[in-house]
Amino acid sequence: MRTVRGGFLAFDDALRAREVPAIEPCLCMPFPVFHEALEKAVGRPVWTHEFGLNLDGLKREMLGAAPAPTFEEIVALVPVEHRIIIHTGEHQ
Template sequence: MTQDEAISLYESGFWKSMSHRDRAMFQMFERRLCMPFSVFHEAIEKTLGRPVFTHEFGLNREGLQKELMCEAPAPTMEEIMNLIPAEKRLIVAVSGSES
């Protein structure tokens, strides 16, 4: 798909009549973004039934595709965090709220 075709699709709002699964399947296999990212993000989370972290789209695209096609299980939280290079990883754990 060309950039102009992707822009035309985006502007048409074609995704508005699609199910979450159809949105996720379409966009996950199309390199150019053809709908608002927030719409795509919501669709993939609802389809997979789990939170999908933003870095997974860039660092685990093939894994997400396989998960959508039921060819691979969801990654563990450790696997998701390990997608981020160790030298760039900073994880803050927060437990409970203080009153």
């Protein structure tokens, strides 16, 4: 790890992100730093609500024990009564 952004630690590479949940019981860096490293580790955008509604799934994905969820599965994490979906283009 290296020191960046006002003295906080950041990952030298995305693979180090895989070690953090197993080592640290709480996040010891700014959330945006961890969020960015996690996205690099899993190779896809990670929606903020996934941290609260699918944390175990994210952990399994980081460890290579589960595939990435589809967009439909990610949207389905949000309860229907809280969903607001805006369609901005044609479906392909």
